[in-house]
Structures are given as structure tokens and as C-alpha cells.
Amino acid sequence: MRALVWHGAQDIRCDTVPDPKIEQDRDAIIKVTSCAICGSDLHLYDHFMPGMEKGDIMGHETMGEVVEVGKGAKDALKVGDRVVIPFTIICGECDQCKRGFFSVCERTNRNKHMAAKAFGHTTAGLFGYTHITGGYPGGQAEYLRVPFADKTHIKVPSTLSDEQLLFLSDIxxxxxxxxxxxxxxxxxxxxxxxxxxxxxxxxxxxxxxxxxxxxxxxxxxxxxxxxxxxxxxxxxxxxxxxxxxxxxxxxxxxxxxxxxxxxxxxxxxxxxxxxxxxxxxxxxxxxxxxxxxxxxxxxxxxxxxxxxxxxxxxxxxxxxxxxxxxxxxxxxxGQTHVNRWTDDLLRRIEEGQIDPSFVITHRVGLEDGPAMYKTFRDKKDGCIKVVIRP
CATH class of the missing domain: 3.40.50.720 (NAD(P)-binding Rossmann-like Domain)
Incomplete structure (x- = not known):
């Protein structure tokens, strides 16, 4: 598949990388229909955030269609479901998740020792971010593996467009x-x-x-x-x-x-x-x-x-x-406790209280993603929010 890959400071490339596969029972694979470049991605682009490695796949604002489900997630998801993926990976079972503090989930950061060394305690795993937060491949790609997918998802209706729904993932x-x-x-x-x-x-x-x-x-x-x-x-x-x-x-x-x-x-x-x-x-x-x-x-x-x-x-x-x-x-x-808010925010979108797509200024394909990182960082061409259609 194609994906936007970090190769160093100010060096994002559209590369061909291996397709993701089911690795754990609670995984799912989604075909990405829309993703976006976030301001937080710019901290990685300029390498102000430590813990990046060459070959890391970028992106944490993602939505798409479920194409494969691990046996541990089949009660929550099925092939064909339309989902937005929160940038925070959550187990739904630890003390912090039970309290609604999803961004400090105690289980999903597979590099929790690194986070504990940097911050005193672990944080949740995050998509497409540094190895301090798990080093999980991100969603600026054609496909995304979602760990703990039975909890790390937001089901969304077919009556609303990707652009109305995508930003439930983060911003x-x-x-x-x-x-x-x-x-x-x-x-x-x-x-x-x-x-x-x-x-x-x-x-x-x-x-x-x-x-x-x-x-x-x-x-x-x-x-x-x-x-x-x-x-x-x-x-x-x-x-x-x-x-x-x-x-x-x-x-x-x-x-x-x-x-x-x-x-x-x-x-x-x-x-x-x-x-x-x-x-x-x-x-x-x-x-x-x-x-x-x-x-x-x-x-x-x-x-x-x-x-x-x-x-x-x-x-x-x-x-x-x-x-x-x-x-x-x-x-x-704090990082956002995404799933705490999304039921209410989805309702507000459906009722017409707000249409988050107002913020979009640029729409591109993956191949144009690297150039758009620089445009977004430099605030050129009126750029406020970039949506990518893989």
C-alpha cells in the first residue's frame, strides 16, 4: 500500500510499504477513505518531538471502512462498518478508561517504559506518533491496523459525509x-x-x-x-x-x-x-x-x-x-479523551448545530501529502486544514 512515511526532519515521503495485517485478536483493518494532516504532525515534521524513527507511518486523523476483524473484536465490529478512528488507542478496561480518562489508558502503549521515563507514568498509545506513545503506524495510508479495535472506534452513519465526520478523530x-x-x-x-x-x-x-x-x-x-x-x-x-x-x-x-x-x-x-x-x-x-x-x-x-x-x-x-x-x-x-465526547458531538453534527468541515481548505491525494506538510507548516496558500483521500 501507499503511505506517508517519516524519513527525518522535514522529510515526509509517499512510499510503498507492506499492507497491515491482523496481529492480535482485538485488531481490525480499515480501508482508509479520508485522513488529515494535524498541527501535532508538524511537531514530528520539524522533529521537535523525540522518539521518531525512519520509516514511521504518519497520521492520526483517520476514518474508513472495516475490511477485516480479529476474532476478539467481532462482537463490536463487522466487515463493512463505517468508522472514525480516535487518535487515542484505548483498552476500555483499565482504571483510567473506566473513569473516562482515555488518553492515559494504562494498557495500550506498547512502549510504556519509554513514556514512564519521559513523563513519570505511561500514556495511552497514539496512532502515527512517536515511539514514546507506542510507535503505532498511522493512518495517512491506504489501510490502517487498529489495535484494541473493539473499543478504539466510533461507528458513524451513512447519512453524513466523510468531511463532516472525520474530525471526530481529534480536532x-x-x-x-x-x-x-x-x-x-x-x-x-x-x-x-x-x-x-x-x-x-x-x-x-x-x-x-x-x-x-x-x-x-x-x-x-x-x-x-x-x-x-x-x-x-x-x-x-x-x-x-x-x-x-x-x-x-x-x-x-x-x-x-x-x-x-x-x-x-x-x-x-x-x-x-x-x-x-x-x-x-x-x-x-x-x-x-x-x-x-x-x-x-x-x-x-x-x-x-x-x-x-x-x-x-x-x-x-x-x-x-x-x-x-x-x-x-x-x-x-492533557491529550484528548476522545471517546468521552464523541456521542454528544456526533449528535450535534446530526442536528446541524455544527458542521466541522468548515475548517477544510485543501483536499489532496496521498502523493501530494509531502508537499502539503510544508504548505501547512508555513501557512501558505491560505492553508488551515488538509484532508487527504487515499
Missing amino acids: FPTGWQAAVQCDIQPTDTVAIWGAGPVGQMAIRSAILLGAKHVVCIDNVPERLEMARAGGASTINFSEESVIERLFQMTAGKGPEKCIDSVGMEAHATATIDAMYDRAKQAVMLESDRPHVLREMIYVCRPAGTLSVPGVYGGLIDKVPMGAFMNKGLTMRT
Whole structure:
């Protein structure tokens, strides 16, 4: 089969690789009908996330049709089922899964010793990500093996298109969880850093959850335009001070809730801390750039909440912990517990409350995938979300 394969930093190729096979009783094989490039994939593309190996198949936003089922998954799936595959691989049986904390499933990371060394405990296995999270082949391919498939799937109806459903795999529940973690009240101003795909979903989620005012911070014109179309006010951080503008918008109080939809590759324009981060990252003295985290801590209203769906991989520096503690802020983080949210989100799509396909700007075949990684990373050609049809 063909697949998008990692060969090194900024080197993704469309290769011919062996077809996946059933390896465990709970496996299934799906024929991929749609997949996507995620912002998290860019951390691998630029090799900011450790644990990648040459030959790894990329991708964790995938859906398709079941073509083979292991005997241990036959009560849950059958050939011909149409499914979206969550990026988090879950067993459904461990203590964390039973509590709904699927992204920290205790069983599915086949390299759990690596995760425990990096993070203190294992996380769930993830598709198409680093070997720290299991090194599972991803779904930017013609076929995908789904381990623990009896639990790691979302059955979807034939009445909706792939493009309406695909983002149940990651960015829609990720934006939703980011907003839910804020415990949004009707009087809240919610500030969202990043107008990429997750930020766009967080905007619409915050509005669905009843926020009084949503503000989105970015500097890419077409992304800010999409944020305004979703109901947000916008701040272009290249043109004005984010902190000053947010204080103006909130009568000097600051937003009650802040969401970091950017993560480890935060950008800023001519700020001392941003230049400091880039220099430290260049010489491997810091793995992640926490400019957005710092800004959120400074501007958030005391007793407010910071929600962090943006991915961080290692170590950060110069975080104002004194401000965080003395202002009584709460921070909630984590990879997304996808299956906790998908029944509700599928219902909202079916009822027409939201159509997640609004975020798609580019549609390509696998052979064009490598070039689209660079286009997406560089924010060229108005690129916000790329869907691939294998």
C-alpha cells in the first residue's frame, strides 16, 4: 500500500510499504477513505518531538471502512462498518478508561517504559506518533491496523459525509474538551490563542457552551477571518499588544478563561521572551516554546482557568509560577479523551448545530501529502486544514 512515511526532519515521503495485517485478536483493518494532516504532525515534521524513527507511518486523523476483524473484536465490529478512528488507542478496561480518562489508558502503549521515563507514568498509545506513545503506524495510508479495535472506534452513519465526520478523530473533541475544561459560565470572556484547526473548534465549542465573549489571538489574516466567521473577536498579535488589548476588552479585569491551542511551537513578534525561547531551543537547552503559557498566566483574571490542548513534549523555561500561584489560577491539560465526547458531538453534527468541515481548505491525494506538510507548516496558500483521500 501507499503511505506517508517519516524519513527525518522535514522529510515526509509517499512510499510503498507492506499492507497491515491482523496481529492480535482485538485488531481490525480499515480501508482508509479520508485522513488529515494535524498541527501535532508538524511537531514530528520539524522533529521537535523525540522518539521518531525512519520509516514511521504518519497520521492520526483517520476514518474508513472495516475490511477485516480479529476474532476478539467481532462482537463490536463487522466487515463493512463505517468508522472514525480516535487518535487515542484505548483498552476500555483499565482504571483510567473506566473513569473516562482515555488518553492515559494504562494498557495500550506498547512502549510504556519509554513514556514512564519521559513523563513519570505511561500514556495511552497514539496512532502515527512517536515511539514514546507506542510507535503505532498511522493512518495517512491506504489501510490502517487498529489495535484494541473493539473499543478504539466510533461507528458513524451513512447519512453524513466523510468531511463532516472525520474530525471526530481529534480536532473537534480536542477543541471541545479544551472548552469543557474551562467550566464556561454565561458571564465569561474566553480568550483562545491560535486560530488553527483546534483553535477554530475551540471557538465554536466555547460559543456552543454559552460563553459571553470569545476572543481569538493569531496573526494569519485568513485564520483570523475564519475565527470571526465563527463568532469570535480577534487580535492580531503582529499589530498590537495581546495583553493590553485583552485588558481593554475586559475593563482591565482580564479574561476569566484562557485556552492555549498553540503548544510547543508558539510564535511571537519581537518579544524578548520569544527570542530567548528560540535561542534556547536552537541549542537544545529547551524543548518547547512557552510564550503563550506565559502570556495567559499574566493576563488571565485572578481565580481563572487555563486550558491547554496544545501539545508540549518536554521542558520549558521562565514560566511565571509566582503569578500563577498568587493569582489562584487553575490549569487543566492533557491529550484528548476522545471517546468521552464523541456521542454528544456526533449528535450535534446530526442536528446541524455544527458542521466541522468548515475548517477544510485543501483536499489532496496521498502523493501530494509531502508537499502539503510544508504548505501547512508555513501557512501558505491560505492553508488551515488538509484532508487527504487515499
